[in-house]
Amino acid sequence: MKNNKVQRATIRFVSKRIIRNCLVNGILLASFGQTNQVLATEQSNKVHFDIPSGNLANALLAYSEVTGIQLSYQQSLVSGLNSSSVTGDYTPEQALQKLLVGADIAYHYVDKDAIALAEAPKEKSNIVNTLKPVIVASTAMASPNDPFNKEYNVSNASSATKTDTPIHETPLSIQVVPKAVINDQQGIRVSDALRNVSGYFNSRGDQPLYDGAFLRGFQVGSRMYIDGFRDMGQSRSLANLERVEVVKGPAAALYGRLEPGGLINHVTKRPLFSPYYSVQQQFGSFDLYRTQVDATGPLGENRDLAYRVNFEYVDRNSYVDFVKNNRLLVAPSFTWKISDQTKIDFDYRYSENKGQPNFGIPAVGKRPANVPISRFIGDPSDSDSTTQHFAGIGLTHEFSDAWKLETKFAYNNAHLTFSDTSIDSFDEATGIAEMGYFNDSWRENSYQGVVNLTGKFSVANTEHTLVTGMDAFTISGEENGTYLSKSMGTTTFPADLNIYNPVYGVGPGVNLAVDGPNSPWYESQEWYGFYVQDDMKFLDDWHLLFGTRYDQANFTSSGSLNRANLTETNDGEFSPRVGLLYQPVSWLSMYANYVRAFNGQNTSKLAPGDKSQSQHSESYEGGLKGEWLDGRLSASLAYYDLTKTNMAINHPDLTLANQGYKTLAGKARSKGVEFDISGKVTENLSLIGTYSFTNTKFLLANANIQGNEFAGVPKHAGSLWSRYDFGALGVHGLWTGAGVFVAGQREGDNRNSFELPGYARLDAALGYSWNAGPSKVTFQFNVDNLLDKLYYSASGNNGSRTGILPGAPRTFLGSVRVEF
Structure with a gap:
């Protein structure tokens, strides 16, 4: 999630575009219907879409990547919502309408390459007096718990401070290996994920029953942490992990007795209120x-x-x-x-x-x-x-x-x-x-x-x-x-x-x-x-x-x-x-x-x-x-x-x-x-x-x-x-x-x-x-x-x-x- 400064800068950017468009077209953007009629004609060319059903935030991000149209909205607007698939040739407006079916969301053309989303008015009127502060969807980070999240970068972590704090604002060294990296590398053991962290070295090799790690030169041992709890010594599976968070250096200030190299915390997948199902079969050498x-x-x-x-x-x-x-x-x-x-x-x-x-x-x-x-x-x-x-x-x-x-x-x-x-x-x-x-x-x-x-x-x-x-x-x-x-x-x-x-x-x-x-x-x-x-x-x-x-x-x-x-x-x-x-x-x-x-x-x-x-x-x-x-x-x-x-x-x-x-x-x-x-x-x-x-x-x-x-x-x-x-x-x-x-x-x-x-x-x-x-x-x-x-x-x-x-x-x- 962006820090407040970036959010404020983004809001100013989108607001300036709205004002500029109003001045250029001489139109007061008080009606979704009027503006849509003026600008939708510029979107008549059809585009091929191949967006799967699933998380709405990811679908909107894919929409922006395909069309080049910048979407802006509050993250809370789409939280927990799913969309149907959009496959085939459609105009950008037709595709957006299909994505928003069943969601109480209205859209508003700000420019020919920019659309703002907002909560649909409770009365069936197309008039919206003001737009709430928005963020740019094409650059927004998806939820780290989203199964379809393909982001390699994670902005927040909780292991270092026991609060959901931006890493950029935490005076400690923290690295996070998200599920997207694990999936792309087809990791099976935790050591497969940790190899993407600086200062980590494997101490157990390919031994089947135990993981082991050196962090900053010191042995961490097999008793690592999971969801903030000290875990049993074992070889950990990645199957139920959302990400692996590593806090470098001594972490005893919050967790107690630990080796000085750092804390390895495995964060498990949590239940979601949007249905998601996945079946995977892997096969390989040996x-x-x-x-x-x-x-x-x-x-x-x-x-x-x-x-x-x-x-x-x-x-x-x-x-x-x-x-x-x-x-x-x-x-x-x-x-x-x-x-x-x-x-x-x-x-x-x-x-x-x-x-x-x-x-x-x-x-x-x-x-x-x-x-x-x-x-x-x-x-x-x-x-x-x-x-x-x-x-x-x-x-x-x-x-x-x-x-x-x-x-x-x-x-x-x-x-x-x-x-x-x-x-x-x-x-x-x-x-x-x-x-x-x-x-x-x-x-x-x-x-x-x-x-x-x-x-x-x-x-x-x-x-x-x-x-x-x-x-x-x-x-x-x-x-x-x-x-x-x-x-x-x-x-x-x-x-x-x-x-x-x-x-x-x-x-x-x-x-x-x-x-x-x-x-x-x-x-x-x-x-x-x-x-x-x-x-x-x-x-x-x-x-x-x-x-x-x-x-x-x-x-x-x-x-x-x-x-x-x-x-x-x-x-x-x-x-x-x-x-x-x-x-x-x-x-x-x-x-x-x-x-x-x-x-x-x-x-x-x-x-x-x-x-x-x-x-x-x-x-x-x-x-x-x-x-x-x-x-x-x-x-x-x-x-x-x-x-x-x-x-x-x-x-x-x-x-x-x-x-x-x-x-x-x-x-x-x-x-x-x-x-x-x-x-x-x-x-x-x-x-x-x-x-x-x-x-x-x-x-x-x-x-x-x-x-x-x-x-x-x-x-x-x-x-x-x-x-x-x-x-x-x-x-x-x-x-x-x-x-x-x-x-x-x-x-x-x-x-x-x-x-x-x-x-x-x-x-x-x-x-x-x-x-x-x-x-x-x-x-x-x-x-x-x-x-x-x-x-x-x-x-x-x-x-x-x-x-x-x-x-x-x-x-x-x-x-x-x-x-x-």
Whole structure:
């Protein structure tokens, strides 16, 4: 949504056109009928239209693109309305009339290439005294929740401030990957979306059960966020996500314990009160089949209840021998508008994920071993599975236009089982890997709730948006596992494996009856927090964001399921944040921020007399944000300096270190530059691009990593993806896309003992859409790694010499989607 300055400028522009036309024609525009008669004759030439049924705002935008006629109206005028399809040859006026059938909207020619829309008079009169303020439709941004939205640029985000705030006015670094980009790239996993964000690097590769991410050099982990809630560790589907929002740098001021690199928040699709249905079938290389269903609309005659159901089933093999994956997602949700001020949201998600793990290949010397990327280092009988349930309810009540209360509660349940064979030790000279076996069952439950109050008010020529609230989170899990290996002296273990000439499935095998569970574990975490934040606007062009949060966090663990000999930590910390933004001109923002954050508790074994202290981070950031072409194109440039302290490292006393004791003296630093751009360059060309320079270093650490760079983080990386629509050339519905994803050389582990070579990967896409009756049909074909380049995507969360994960070779992916 445009900011107020742009809206006022647009209103003045349209008003001047209205006045100019009145003077030129000598006509007082008091009657729609008179003006329509005068100017409609100039629109007698017929034009070919191919506009599908669906969202009216999108249909009007398509109308403007085809005719070149500028439409102006209030966004609220068309909110929630649908239009019928317009296919064939019509005059522009005939086509517009068909689009507006059933809508109480009147139109008015302002000029031969400009039409104003307004609410039809309640009496059947064509006279309108005045026009309300309007916006230019041909450059207006569609709703981010609109299923037909093709915009790459998103102007607002809520993850950074817990309010729907323009990114251009927020003194923090925020990137959003919308559904349009995900669809065009045919993304399947969240990592497919995040590759369009600067400073993001994959830490889990193509492992089927977990996502992982580095942001600004620091490990984020798999426990990301969804709709503002901390989520379970998993491999997330994109099927029920509307967009992915990334807040760079420490975000503890509103969310509590987080790693300092940033917050990744997955925003789900919400129920719509306009019917929409979509069925998509994808098929691709390595026997990939993926089915998606998306259905939403109102329930009942009162139209106060809406539903949405997202379904996904994936069945795929892999370029790695013996590795396959099956995934199921069912995600129904409901919205009940109790009144104009109050609504309740219900959400449920069930997911299953099953398959063989891929632990990668080992390093030999300074590089990955010279074996085919299809080589499987494990046993064909390996099998992992996860089953997860999520249930949530939220209440939103608007006391007035200025004050709003939100409450949410959620429950998560997860059961994970593993039966895996992996490298325990590796002889690089001979290629012989001594294998270990891990059998495990992990059960986890979590409860969380949040109460959030938002208010807007003015004081002494300053405008304020106040956010205050509290949240609580509790999670408990227990593990019953067995690890068998020669190094542990267990009686049975898997056979050795030669990585250059593997022979699978030979003795002596595993005998759990002989070697029973040897790694039971129980842990629980409880933490709650209180936060307050004020976003103050003053002197028209300045924004000051400041706030703090207090966290109380408790951690309990035990090396036995009967919870004997508990280890406990209890930490309480403040996390302040302040940011300042200045707009010297409407299209440019300059900002700076400072954050000090509570990252997490230290649960390591400390030497006698040492006091446990929580991990902290401190961040300084400054940057520029720009918007051009009426907000259709935006870009940001950021410089940051980020440190994390109180990291647990081996005790300097070797006697204590050999007994497993740690000391809290670790300090790591990341500083760099990030650039992001997204949006429309022209009406037909869209793009999203990134660049990052990331300089990492362990400032205080164990001797073997002191002064080293972080594992898995290249100094230089970037991406550029573009889409071109051929509508301007008369081929409506046809588009093509192309992208390149580049990463420089990376250290493979924190010891910097080997490197992952740099790479440049080229992707391409081709799509075509047409109307078939009331439906829109889309054929799409994507090729990832078009040039079939060999590259390595990751070496594990913190780097591993035995866990290097190759990137996928050339991969084809086709799809057919029907929407109606």
